[in-house]
Amino acid sequence: MKKLKYIVLSLLTLSMIGCENELVQDLRDRTNPSGDDSPLPELTTGTADFSNYVAVGASFTAGFTDNGLFIASQENSFPNIIADKFANAGGGTFTQPLMNDNFGGLILAGNPIISPVTGERLFSERLVFGGAGPVPLQAVNPAAMSTTDFALNNPTGPFNNLGVPGAKSFHLVAPGYGNISNFPAAANPYAIRLTGSTPNASVLELAMTQNPTFFTLSEIGGNDVLGYATTGGDGSNPITPTSTFDAALNALVGGLTSNGAKGVIGNLPNITSLSHFTTVPHNPIPLDAATAGFLNSASAYGAYNAGIVQAFAFLVANTPMTQEMADAEIAKRTITFAEGEGNAVVIFDENLTDLTAINPALVSMRQATADDLLVLPASSFIGTQAVPGNPQTVNGVAIPLDDKWVLTPEEQEEIAIATDAYNASISAIANANGLALVDLNAILEQASTAGIAFDGYNLNTDLVFGGLVSLDGIHLTARGYALMANSFLEAIDATYGSNFAASGNLAGASDFGTNYSPLLQ
Structure with a gap:
């Protein structure tokens, strides 16, 4: 998986005289806005x-x-x-x-x-x-x-x-x-x-x-x-x-x-x-066409997405939930991937409506958005394989990230x-x-x-x-x-x-x- 990259710091070497002169000037800029050479006052402690x-x-x-x-x-x-x-x-x-x-x-x-x-x-x-x-x-x-x-x-x-x-x-x-x-x-x-x-x-x-x-x-x-x-x-x-x-x-x-x-x-x-x-960005996942296609298929998240629609149809018909409310959460929970850069990770979110009583497979998960914050250690966890050698167990893609890796807006x-x-x-x-x-x-x-x-x-x-x-x-x-x-x-x-x-x-x-x-x- 793509690794996060950082810019290497450049080190600027200054002479001791240059540092000293710069510091003196900095002090004068803070204390003598006019930039003149008037002496600084003596230090006093007040009360x-x-x-x-x-x-x-x-x-x-x-x-x-x-x-x-x-x-x-x-x-x-x-x-x-x-x-x-x-x-x-x-x-x-x-x-x-x-x-x-x-x-x-x-x-x-x-x-x-x-x-x-x-x-x-x-x-x-x-x-x-x-x-x-x-x-x-x-x-x-x-x-x-x-x-x-x-x-x-x-x-x-x-x-x-x-x-x-x-x-x-x-x-x-x-x-x-x-x-x-x-x-x-x-x-x-x-x-x-x-x-x-x-x-x-x-x-x-x-x-x-x-x-x-x-x-x-x-x-x-x-x-x-x-x-x-x-x-x-x-x-x-x-x-x-x-x-x-x-x-x-x-x-x-x-x-x-x-x-x-x-x-x-x-x-x-x-x-x-x-x-x-x-x-750590919410969307660091690059995918090729074959992998994206598999993830979107009925063998992976396609079945989940279809189940979400069916579950909310049941809730609209049998509970006070409105179709507008259902549509909003369906959109939030639908998981899709595309070829190329910028695919969002999949996360568990306990704030979503619990659908497991309708279908135990419909756990509360969704793709992250820019409003979610991923903790720094997630950078070395996303993209690893839960089962080494099995590309269908990639953490953050095939397997959602646990709560400990993400701060949702509610948190x-x-x-x-x-x-x-x-x-x-x-x-x-x-x-x-x-x-x-x-x-x-x-x-x-x-x-x-x-x-x-x-x-x-x-x-x-x-x-x-x-x-x-x-x-x-x-x-x-x-x-x-x-x-x-x-x-x-x-x-x-x-x-x-x-x-x-x-x-x-x-x-x-x-x-x-x-x-x-x-x-x-």
């Missing part, structure tokens, strides 16, 4: 105290990128970038739970962690660009193997960066989430690496123990909808109820502000705009409703507590349409070459995290009267790349 900064959140806070967490990505996490700027304003040391290597991934007691369900390796090494798209690091560097063992060699805290990849809102306030005795049922390896001698302490308690003067709270609620989205809304990872999210959010903000700390909170982007959900709406509810709560609690608020939702919306200008670069959400989103299609690149850090600093300026932007204390795009070398160790 904020940055001496003890703690970051609480999930994978974005940790610096997760390219499907992994590793030393270089942690060093380019948006909280670490912010802490670097805080250091110019009285900020103290910012300690992170650094991984042992740049391979990414985790091991347990010296061994990889294997899923008991799929048999696949969990917490695997990061992705790299393989020339035609993202590939596992070991595909190009077989020697790469994680040495970060969360049973044997965890770092010693306390840590200022308390980002926990995979954590949902309520996980951050849950005792025992970092206790290895609770793994895998109720503990997270990344949280286990944080708790040290207090394994039952919640992430919130770890933060409060440090008595922070300033905090960031980011992507709270992101995993509460992301897990549902990445599993195609198949029900295996449900969306967190708003009431549960609100309780966790109130506990987090209440605890972090209890000693008078100021802070900034980011709302949630519409995650279905990320390249994890927008890269997308569920995600949007939950995201809007979470964001309303985040906005309300930020206003009630005088916190700075970063509209990450608006930022991603701009990036997914026109793109975002950042120091002469235009960042968008395209996979591999968009510059903003990393190779896993969800998390940011280092340059993306720098942009995110600047958004937080600008929100701090607006709320607390500091002047990071006006004084030239923002991150420069050219200091942060968009991909990591496979040779990075």
Whole structure:
């Protein structure tokens, strides 16, 4: 089957002097619109105290990128970038739970962690660009193997960066989430690496123990909808109820502000705009005339199409269903293929009328449309054969794609409703507590349409070459995290009267790349 192709990034080499001059000019363009050479003002903190900064959140806070967490990505996490700027304003040391290597991934007691369900390796090494798209690091560097063992060699805290990849809102306030005795049922390896001698302490308690003067709270609620989205809304990872999210959010903000700390909170982007959900087309199937003819014949989907018409005729005659309603669903469910490119995949859709009581063979399936979103891993599954060597068992063609591979419009709406509810709560609690608020939702919306200008670069959400989103299609690149850090600093300026932007204390795009070398160790 046709494979998805990606454009190889060109690397532009600049001299150190050129980079420095460009950065200075970029800063002047942002702070001195007239373009004159007047000196930038001195950095001031306003009403904020940055001496003890703690970051609480999930994978974005940790610096997760390219499907992994590793030393270089942690060093380019948006909280670490912010802490670097805080250091110019009285900020103290910012300690992170650094991984042992740049391979990414985790091991347990010296061994990889294997899923008991799929048999696949969990917490695997990061992705790299393989020339035609993202590939596992070991595909190009077989020697790469994680040495970060969360049973044997965890770092010693306390840590200022308390980002926990995979954590949902309520996980951050849950005792025992970092206790290895609770793994895998109720503990997270990344949280286990944080708790040290207090394994039952919640992430919130770890933060409060440090008595922070300033905090960031980011992507709270992101995993509460992301897990549902990445599993195609198949029900295996449900969306967190708003009431549960609100309780966790109130506990987090209440605890972090209890000693008078100021802070900034980011709302949630519409995650279905990320390249994890927008890269794989709904119609990637090329067919020759013979194959298309077979699929349309009575031996394949021809019989199904005829059965659909008969079933809806029965429903019109015997139920309140109108002919107009029946015609609409018949059109939606009719499956046809043609010679050439652009054939849509076949999917299961539980939102269709259940016809199996009339005819057990009439399962709820249809061809995908542009309104459906296929998850990124589907790119390597579509076109494979369920029975090797049997071309009549091609997944996505002869065999419909399971729910886990596709977000239907109805499932997308569920995600949007939950995201809007979470964001309303985040906005309300930020206003009630005088916190700075970063509209990450608006930022991603701009990036997914026109793109975002950042120091002469235009960042968008395209996979591999968009510059903003990393190779896993969800998390940011280092340059993306720098942009995110600047958004937080600008929100701090607006709320607390500091002047990071006006004084030239923002991150420069050219200091942060968009991909990591496979040779990075």
